[in-house]
Amino acid sequence: MRSITIAGRRIAEDAPPYIIAEMSANHNGNIDTALEIISKAKLAGADAVKIQTYTADTLTLNSDLPDFQINDGLWAGRTLYELYEWAHTPWNWHKVMFDHARREGITIFSSPFDTTAIDLLEDLGAPAYKIASFEAVDLPLIRYAARTGKPMIISTGMADEEEIAEAIDAARSAGCSELAILHCVSGYPAPAADYNLLTLADMKRRFDVVTGLSDHTLDNVTAAASVALGASIIEKHFTLDRNGGGPDDSFSLEPEDLVDLCQSSRTAWQSLGLVDYGRKSSEIGNVKFRRSLYFVKPIKAGEAITADAVRSVRPGYGVAPKHLEAVVGRRAKADIEVFTAVSFDLID
Template identity: 30%
Template sequence: MTYIIGEIGQNHNGSVDLAKLTIDLACRPIEEDLFQMELKPMDAVKLTKRDLSQELSKTQMDAPYTSQHSFGTTYGAHREVLELNDEEHFEIYKYAKNKGLDFVETLCAVGCLSIFKLFSPDFLKVASRDLTNLPLLAAMAETKVPIIISTGMADKAQLDDALDTITKYHSNISILHCVSQYPTRPENVNLNTIKYLQKHYSDYKIGYSDHTIGISTPLAAVAMGAEIIEKHITIDRRMKGTDQAGSLGPDGVNRMVRDIRLLEKSFGVEDIFMEPSVVQAKHKLERSIASNKLITKGSVISENDIHLLSPGDGFKWSQQGLVIGKTALVDINENEVIYQQDIS
């Protein structure tokens, strides 16, 4: 079954309560009304933990930030508003676990490992921009917590360097194809990278971290065998924040998870056969050999006397040799299916 991660990231806008509301969205029951099916909701939520002192230069911290999505007059002040402390991350972690969700944490600096004094996430996530941050990868891998990495800013050599660093400590690694364009243009998605990763990195789980608009691309990724799907989520796409508009709102979350779960049920087996549930429709709709005129008792039936009509519980056209040349034992009215008991 596909492991679906709802990426909250920093869509909580610096609010624990908003993060909890988003978790409520991620674990909301998913139902398919027509078939009265209750489907599995998201499996996990993900937050992002930063240590700005280990991430941004003084120039970046002090740079004016006048975007409509800014929470501060400088970029550093903006980022600080969006940051939650370790205790707040722990509170959100406990809330997610109580709701039956796994908790994934993106750590953006070695200093962020301070959360381990309070809790251990189910997975650690390496952001695309940090795939080349080998000291961070080593520190994260040393915890032995399973690691998910995104390839959005990496080539093969950089991916291999990251894997070499992590596997010195453990090999519980998942690789997500990703394109770090927000939102990602359709022609840049290149879902066939999933096939490449499956072929060349078969020791690892392969998935897809999506930044496209809508839900069609993650569905296609699942159809291609992606075992993990990660997608930004929010309780309101109109809220202030750079990721809100490109995230899935409540209806989008419901539709994506519903359609992934239904798609999973649709794969079946590699064979061709008739489902038992189709038998009734087959009998009703398929064609059988029938009379195209009145065939009187004692008449020898010829090809000129027959055609095909529903229902499909009589002779098929491939069985016409069982009908042509036979004698009618009863009068067979025009446009009636010819059955075995009607002929000699």
């Protein structure tokens, strides 16, 4: 069975879904907020918190030419450089955040956006790497991360089948033996109808890797549904306050929403179970309320049992209704009182 292991936690279809709280830019430039997000993610039940490691200079160019302008969406009116300068996580925070996460007992790792970010994260002992959707086409970056030998998760938003295959081949050829891909729609937020979750089953078959979901919808329905289709990882943006005014706050989960995500996703996984037509433990006490055959008339010993003397009713202490034809026409061994459960011991 396909699996990867991050910081001792095995991730596979036969294990509960791995829940990643994506901090992204939701610290809003305040390290105390960043540390509180980590603590609240742990409290909510997430397996990991993920950050992003870049600066405006490692991600784009400081230009206001048309190519670098954002003209629509949440960040309209800014240049790319202005957005990333606003949204980045300062590199001198990283050790503080990693140390805090370890004290809290929650796994922390990051999305690196260039090789210097990977070097920094290696120095901090990052247990895994996440390649963001927009970087899935950056095969040199994927190869550099793969050479660390760490598990890798690649988001596939905007990538077609060929590009996903190229990213997987780049990771594997550079030494990544533990690889997962996340089905993703790179809209912020994204409508549930865009997710086409049936793609998950095709991804598992086509690419033979652990699969999951990077979910940008505003509720948890899509995420829970994805578990039923084989998602082993669920990633969602997480903030302390959806109205906080930061770059990603408006489409992120708040703490109570993250609690719900963790619970509903794991309940969905538990409900899958195995192929099993047998009676379940919670049903045992209710078997007596099924229908069965009862005598609805008193019958004398030796008397033939007529059709109007027997009915299919609740409870279920008599023989099953399927035996009605085998009962009618036979004779009573002894006197039978009305409302007696039908038993073959009572008839010849």
